[in-house]
Amino acid sequence: MSFLNAILLAGAAAFLIPLIIHLLNKRKVVTVRWGAMHLLHEVIRQRKRKMKIEQLLLLLTRIAIPIVLALCLARPVLTALRSLGLGSSSLVVMLDDSFSMRAPAAQTSLPGGTVMEQARQDMQTMLGDLPNGSSAQVILSGGSPRKLLDQATTALDLVPKQLSEVPSMSGPLSANDAFQAATSALKDAPNAAREVVIVSDFQEADWKSIADGAALPGLDTLSKQEPKPQITFFRVGSDLAENLSIASADISALVAAESQPIGLRVRIKNHGKRPWQDVAVHLEADGARLRTARVSLAPEGEAVLSFTHAFDKVGDHSLSVRLEGDSFTDDNAFHSIVQVRNQLNVLLIDGNPGKEPLSGATDFLEIALTPHTSAAATLKDLIRTKKIDLRKMRDDDLRQQEVIIMADVQRLQGRAISDIDRFVKDGGGLLVFSGPECDLDWYNREFYRKGEGPYPSLIKGQARADSDSLPARILMQRFTHPAALYFNDARGGRLQDAEFRHWFEFTPQGDQTQRIFNLDRNVPLMVEKKHGRGRVIAVATTANAEWSNLPLQPFFVPLMQRLTTYLATEGSAPAWQIVGSNIRLPLEPAELGAEFTLRDPTGQTQTLKSAKEGDAVFVQSPPITQPGIFQLQKTGTEKTMLLAFNVDGSESDLKALPVADIQKIAQRHDAAFADTLPAYQALDRTRRHGSELWQPLLIALLGLLFFEVLLQQRIAKG
DSSP states (O other), X not given: OEETTGGGGGGGGGGHHHHHHHHHTOOOOOOOOOTTHHHHHHHHHHHXXXXXXXXXXXXXXXXXXXXXXXXXXXXXXXXXXXXXXXXXXXXXXXXOOBGGGGSBBSSOSSTTOBHHHHHHHHHHHHHHTSOTTOEEEEEEOBSSOEESSSSOBSOTTHHHHHHTTOOSOBOOBOHHHHHHHHHHHHTTOSSSEEEEEEEEOOBHHHHHHHHTTOOOHHHHHHHTOSSOOEEEEEEOOBOOOOOEEEEEEEESOSEEETTOOEEEEEXXXXXXSSOEEEEEEEEEETTEEEEEEEEEEOTTOEEEXXXXXXXXXXXXXXXXXXXXXXXXXXXXXXXXXXXXXXXXXXXXEESSOOSSTTOSTTHHHHHHHSHHHHTTOSSOOSEEXXXXXXXXXXXXXXXXXXXXXXXXXXXXXXXXXXXXXXHHHTTOEEEEEOOTTOOHHHIIIIIIGGGTSSOOSEEEEEEEOOTTSOOBOBOOOOOOSTTTGGGGSGGGOOGGGOOBSEEEEEEOOXXXXXXXXXXXXXXXXXXXXXXXXXEEEEESSOSSTTSBSGGGSTTHHHHHHHHXXXXXXXXXXXXXXXXXXXXXXXXXGGGTTOEXXXXXXXXXXXXXXXXXXXXXXXXXXXXXXXXXXXXXXXXXXXXXXXXXXXXXXXXXXXXXXXXXHHHHHHHHTTOEEESSHHHHHHHHHHHHHOOBOHHHXXXXXXXXXXXXXXXXXXXXXX
């Protein structure tokens, strides 16, 4: 037995009051003998015995009332759980530090405080309630889960200090990865008693699938650890019901020539229930505002705006779009970097030159990559192509090229395969189209080489759609590849209109190969693999119209140009990245040890130093925690590289998972749930000390009072 308010036990001494009163009022008996006394002797004896019992019961009741009242106020609890080691415990907090935690909190003692600030405040109280000798560790769960501290600490006041330096700007919460990180942290816990608290706003976008029954193996593993940890879901809510955001933005070209118009298509989303009228949307280039458009949004509606702009100077340029209107501004902007170049050199290796126009393996490609030159237009093409016949290929053909495109090449001879392999490893891009001339055995044996060669996939064989069956088509889904994002909007082109009669059956092995597009026959159309510092993309069909009508589609030109510019710029910074990721850029071996200055959008700077990993040299930053345009400059030079970071669009829908669904997840995994700090503290006291007994004691007190009144009335009636 233990007491939460032990000092109030002193009130039990009040039992002396009824005892003293009883003793002072006890009457002295005077015996008077009279003649008929013997006739009443037995009746008096029985009556006297009954009165003594009733008086004793009344005295005991009155003594018990102050004692029970004192016990009730002292709040006794069972202490049987102390034998399990809950005197000191190891606490692991899974703290959601995603972007949505920056929303205003629903319940906070901090004026204008955010959900993250309230979570930090509640966590400080939780840590303060831990018994002496307890340890704590925090898993920051937004984006890629990571530990706040190198190892768990018993200096609990260190945790709030470290948390104050962590901004809530990571990507969406990955619950399963976070539980796996918590499991790893618990393995190093110094105490037998273990507790895990998940502190989050439980954004519906992150938790809805889990509430609907999706597997959560990370939590299953965590709950099966021995000794079994106490798991609690702790919700910190937001009261922000209205929010506007830039849900997505697509750029027509990743790289552009001077004065070449660039299209920017922006999708604006209203996540609330109220309509918005005349919302201002600004287009900015290199920090200067160019023009403004206005848009109206229905409740939970969206609108699409298109802008165009042309840069007249070679180099990196920033292109941003920003909206005004709501109070939650961090997701009201989209930033991108556009590389403006004089030209981009592409080598076309034709494995099957045609005698008729557009019959060669690379004829359609040449037109798609240089449309203005092919049409004798005055506009300048960014890409400059050099087409060669495979049979006339020379050693110096690869010089000054940035991308090589092979189309229907039977096999490479002599030094060509090693030259192309080295070209890709040094940072070049390779795009390989299939065709009837391709020697499948050579591709698998020499070009794929069990995953060691540049080719991305093993080829199972050639497949075809019979003349009496429907042709294969591109499977329409949400594309995530940088070169394919533009086609998520139907205005970028109807990819499903392309028909395929023949194709190679790729069978990607391992996780090195990424699918870009799939056919509706459950086979990939395009696969990609990183090889050294460069990348290789393989296409399962031909680049001409022999196996499909893909080259005849209007989207073939932007598709080929985006694939080519993507491969050409793989060694440089991407157009933009998600907040929560870091900067990692490959460098030349001679730049090992070089220092760089990184300047954030607010003007703050930090110094980065290049490092070596294996044979690669790179410069890497800590995770970026705010959106905007960053500048990276090598110390001692004037060359500056621009980098853009944006928040994840899925984080802008701040709708929280209903409490009943959170409780359902908790019950399914034998965990507890609390949505206020007092509720968590009550739950924690019960688990740490045992069950509180003041409720049954209060009922007992009421019963004693009722019994005392009845007994008093009975005695008074005599």
